[in-house]
Amino acid sequence: MILALMSQSVLAQNLPTRADTLRGSITPEREWWDLNYYHLSVEVFPESQSIKGKNLVRYRVEEPAEVLQIDLQEPLEITAVKQDGEELTFKREGAAHFISLKKQQEKGAINELEIFYEGKPKVAVRPPWDGGITWQKDANGNHFIANANQGIGSSIWWPTKDHPADEVDSMMISVTVPKDLMDVSNGRLIKEDDNGRTKTYHWFVANPINDYGVNISIGDYVHFGEEFEGEKGTLTMDYYVLRDNLEKAKAQFRDATRMMEAFEHWFGPYPFYEDGFKLIEVPYLGMEHQSAVTYGNGYQNGYLGRDLSGTGWGLKFDFIIIHEAGHEWFANNITYRDVADMWIHESFTNYSESLFLDYFYGKEAGQEYVRGTRMNIANQSPIIGIYGVNRRGSGDMYYKGGNLLNTLREVIADDEKWRNILRGLNEEFYHQTVYTRQVEEYIAQQAGMDLKAFFDQYLRESNLPVLEYYFTENNTLHFRWNGTVPAFDMPIDVLLGEEKVRLQPATEWQEMNVKKATDLEVDPDFYVSTLKMR
Known part of the structure; x- marks a missing residue:
């Protein structure tokens, strides 16, 4: 009874108020x-x-x-x-x-x-x-x-x-x-x-x-700057830092043009050429203020010197420069219409960190990084929040959001098409506010796939899809999705022995003849759980 009363009290505290609605x-x-x-x-x-x-x-x-x-x-x-x-x-x-x-x-x-x-x-x-x-x-x-x-x-x-x-x-x-x-x-x-x-x-x-x-x-700022020859012409890049930090900034802010090069490749032209791009030192970690990105990462790589992926790749770049500037495309160019859809800002920008690595160090570097961030995922509540009451979704919108986008890249299985989708989002919704459904529908249309169940599972449910499987003596593989929304049918790549195979699981058991009943290994770039039944 005490636990029940406590739960009701907590629930009452979380109910939207009149102020939330206003x-x-x-x-x-x-x-x-x-x-x-x-x-x-x-x-x-x-x-x-x-x-x-x-x-x-x-x-x-x-x-x-x-x-x-x-x-x-x-x-x-x-x-x-x-x-x-x-x-x-x-x-x-x-x-x-x-x-x-x-x-x-x-x-x-x-x-x-x-x-x-x-x-x-x-x-x-x-x-x-x-x-x-x-x-x-x-x-x-x-x-x-x-x-x-x-x-x-x-x-x-x-x-x-x-x-x-x-x-x-x-x-x-x-x-x-x-x-x-x-x-x-x-x-x-x-x-x-x-x-x-x-x-x-x-x-x-x-x-x-x-x-x-x-x-x-x-502050007591000093200024330096440079020009970047980008997709829309010459972009001014200006930096304002405390007087004592000028030399450190000149070295550390080299990541700014590297960021711009990588993100124009993946996302299309920087959305605010008319307003320029700035990095500004501030007395806190940093924020994605449009055309005036603020910086307080201590002039070091990683997140305050730490690698959030645990792989080593996170120390190849200054986290605040890359992450906060990534928001120029997802947050400032494409902006949520309701804070419940905050994943549009944070999932894509979290994913941008791995794309930066992909651009400069190769695809596997980016894949290792995004896989490494899974240790930060809770899977306890949905990424989408509550509409109309200023209620965002769970913090999983960062690392789980990055992994769901990386999974979607593998589902589409065409990296150039995927890049064109990311660029297309920034063109289709240029300087617009959007709802999640608009983003979902655009990606599905461009991919030529029905992705409703995919987005429902990863955005609106907390648990991961579970690939259940077993082999029978006649070299038959049995497999299905469990713990998912109805009609979840995401394809998935697996290794059967040394052979890479794309399975098409559904929520009902499927069968496939294999050369040899051996163990199954899921492609690690798909963010799912697996369970061998027998």
């Missing part, structure tokens, strides 16, 4: 307007760990309405909202602010709001996982400040339409900091204003950008 769903107050442009202006006060600013929101009216939702989390406060110079009233419910509009919202019209706000934003304790603003100092006593907010939401530090389905088409980010510091944000630096005791840096993002990818990085 954050995670396309509410009526969000649905009727489409983002067009932001101009975020914010002044940062390091000594008091506070900020003050405003966000100009330009939007297109899709349907007439009277109330508009903007999100800003406590302890920050919206001090005023104006439209056409007239102050508006609003009601607050947690992070959601429901603004009552006076102006008639005519379908097709382009309107603007000015949202003024201030306060002390949440301090990040363990970024990038918990989210907020990090306030630190470098070795020379200079302020070193950055945000990271994928999980907790961009509204932790600025007023925004905090839902991934609607990306703003372009954006200006103007950040005012003490004159001895520099801010580096997304896009290109348009101008720098000297205000006497402060400086304002104006950055313009020409491409659509997801809200969690908007960032400020503030």
Whole structure:
């Protein structure tokens, strides 16, 4: 009885709340307007760990309405909202602010709001996982400040339409900091204003950008850069690091152009040539901020010096440069419409690590790496989360997600077709927000295969498919899939003796005559379980 009550208590704690729905769903107050442009202006006060600013929101009216939702989390406060110079009233419910509009919202019209706000934003304790603003100092006593907010939401530090389905088409980010510091944000630096005791840096993002990818990085930065001749022409690659780390960065950041070369091969052109590519040193591990990837891996290979695969291959590259930059294709170019589909970001990007190795060291190097990461998989809950309530799936979206994609590559059994599918995804869904089903259907169509049961098994179930088999005396192999969704029929490659054979198991027993009743060995690149019955 005590255990049952405890379980019910835990379940109750995990049930979606009203706040989850307001954050995670396309509410009526969000649905009727489409983002067009932001101009975020914010002044940062390091000594008091506070900020003050405003966000100009330009939007297109899709349907007439009277109330508009903007999100800003406590302890920050919206001090005023104006439209056409007239102050508006609003009601607050947690992070959601429901603004009552006076102006008639005519379908097709382009309107603007000015949202003024201030306060002390949440301090990040363990970024990038918990989210907020990090306030630190470098070795020379200079302020070193950055945000990271994928999980907790961009509204932790600025007023925004905090839902991934609607990306703003372009954006200006103007950040005012003490004159001895520099801010580096997304896009290109348009101008720098000297205000006497402060400086304002104006950055313009020409491409659509997801809200969690908007960032400020503030420090005593020095800059160096280079150009990469890529598939769409000359790409500027700029690097901002703390003054004392310049020489280390010049050596370690060589992985950046290697990354770009490998990922343009696998995924197609870098999606943001107009905004350039940046690596920016920050006081936490790193994050995939669009066109402004943040870095804090200590100028060493691996993940803080460790190989997450246990194979040795993970020490051939700087994990943060490769992984976080991989998100430029999967997260920033192709973005989930609901956080339940976060695997679209993390599974493909986890898999990109092995593809980087594949490109430079050969296919088997990549295969060994991705197989090695299986030790990090729990297989206890599904990769897909709960829709409409800001609820992501399990952490298996990383390593299991990478392995499911590698398994799918082996199922398709045509590496050039597989590469074209990965490139095609980034072309088909260029600068778009998507649901999982769109990704599934595109891959299935291009592969010429029915993959519904495959995706259901690996994304929506927690357990692995089990290949059960046995031999009978007449040299007959009996085999089937067990522990799977109905109609699961994934083909699988096995070794029977020294002969490689592709089996076509179903959930009912199948038979096949073999030359000799010998043991069966599954191709290790397929992520499955096996069970010999007799």
